[in-house]
Amino acid sequence: MSSITLKAVEKWYGAVQVIKGVDLEIEEGEFVIFVGPSGCGKSTLLRMIAGLEETSRGQIMIGQRDATAEPPSKRGLAMVFQSYALYPHMSVRDNVGFPLKSAGLPKAEIDAKVEEAAQVLKLGEYLDRRPKDLSGGQRQRVAIGRSIVRDPTAFLFDEPLSNLDAALRVEMRYEIAKLHQTLKSTMIYVTHDQVEAMTLADRIVVLEFGKIAQVGTPRELYERPANLFVAQFIGSPRMNVVPFGTVKLDKAPSGVVSAGMRPEHIDVVESGGGHLQGTVDVLEYLGADTYLILSCGDAGQVTVRVNGTTELVPGDTVGLQVQDGMFHFFNGNGLAISD
Structure with missing residues (x-):
């Protein structure tokens, strides 16, 4: 060796x-x-x-x-x-x-x-x-x-x-x-x-x-x-990245241009609540898990990992709440910014 x-x-x-x-x-x-x-x-x-x-x-x-x-x-x-x-x-x-x-x-x-x-x-x-x-x-x-x-x-x-x-x-x-x-x-x-x-x-x-x-x-x-x-590149499904202005947040580091959130770190809440609003487009059922693919207006497409027993169907409108401390922030050069 x-x-x-x-x-x-x-x-x-x-x-x-x-x-x-x-x-x-x-x-x-x-x-x-x-x-x-x-x-x-x-x-x-x-x-x-x-x-x-x-x-x-x-x-x-x-x-x-x-x-x-x-x-x-x-x-x-x-x-x-x-x-x-x-x-x-x-x-x-x-x-x-x-x-x-x-x-x-x-x-x-x-x-x-x-x-x-x-x-x-x-x-x-x-x-x-x-x-x-x-x-x-x-x-x-x-x-x-x-x-x-x-x-x-x-x-x-x-x-x-x-x-x-x-x-x-x-x-x-x-x-x-x-x-x-x-x-x-x-x-x-x-x-x-x-x-x-x-x-x-x-x-x-x-x-x-x-x-x-x-x-x-x-x-x-x-x-x-x-x-x-x-x-x-790391993580499957890949991290969601959206323009920072499309996310409802009280505070964030200076210089942020985009916000990232992993599908497993997003909770589905009632419509009107959370950091984002989305409409379910597609459900990908994998047994223990289901991947929700949602249209979130100006934020674009967002993927959320939920329990396989979810009763959501295409067309449902929901709120998306990112778990505490699970946002990733990036500047205009694509470099990570510490929160």
């Missing part, structure tokens, strides 16, 4: 800059997730750490070593991709042990490491099967096992769950979380799915157009977003 430090890292493709001066310290044993919309540079940044993309400017430190110019094979990192990239003609045992065989390790040592990885990943009963006989989740565990046997400095995951269906994604999130607890290894994980980021990460790095918008724990990003981009 080792820490990984990025110092003023940039990536240029000709005249186009895609990574714009990223500074980041990842501690030894930490689980850090890069998250952001498509095209924000998260996979490029991961590939730069891996050595699969050249670093145009800046430094990448692995521990105390400057690894900026090192080839991937010298960095001691293991990467798990979206595609499992397994050898179809080989058994699970041979797929997992292949990196060690290529390195010329003795068969007894390879067998021991494969058995150890299989035990961690619950693959013991599948070692003699071929990839075509496995589910998507099992194939991804084999790909992870192939990385584990190398005993890497850190694990790099590039959207490893994107090819799985919803049920398998939940299962594999659990498996990866348990793997981190067991191995206590440094892990860097890329995803566009903020639910994966919130449930897995020690810290989340939110990227926007090649820059870091905010770094923090999932709770810090959820409760104290630094700007509008993070506020609306």
Whole structure:
């Protein structure tokens, strides 16, 4: 295991800059997730750490070593991709042990490491099967096992769950979380799915157009977003943001241009009361919860999370009361203002 430090890292493709001066310290044993919309540079940044993309400017430190110019094979990192990239003609045992065989390790040592990885990943009963006989989740565990046997400095995951269906994604999130607890290894994980980021990460790095918008724990990003981009990217459904003048408030910090409120922090009250007035347009029933989507005049569309047993119907007019201390305020540049 080792820490990984990025110092003023940039990536240029000709005249186009895609990574714009990223500074980041990842501690030894930490689980850090890069998250952001498509095209924000998260996979490029991961590939730069891996050595699969050249670093145009800046430094990448692995521990105390400057690894900026090192080839991937010298960095001691293991990467798990979206595609499992397994050898179809080989058994699970041979797929997992292949990196060690290529390195010329003795068969007894390879067998021991494969058995150890299989035990961690619950693959013991599948070692003699071929990839075509496995589910998507099992194939991804084999790909992870192939990385584990190398005993890497850190694990790099590039959207490893994107090819799985919803049920398998939940299962594999659990498996990866348990793997981190067991191995206590440094892990860097890329995803566009903020639910994966919130449930897995020690810290989340939110990227926007090649820059870091905010770094923090999932709770810090959820409760104290630094700007509008993070506020609306983290959380599902996304935070409601309305022009400040459309909200009935006695007092607010100076310089406020827009007000944010999360759907779960809004209570439905009688029409005429609350901070906003709205008419129910659509109800999205999800069992335990229902999402109300309301038209709120000049404030626009607002989403409210309520109990699944609500008796409201489209056309009902209600008041919306934001819970105490749950407003988020932003200035004209989209930066958060403390209340």
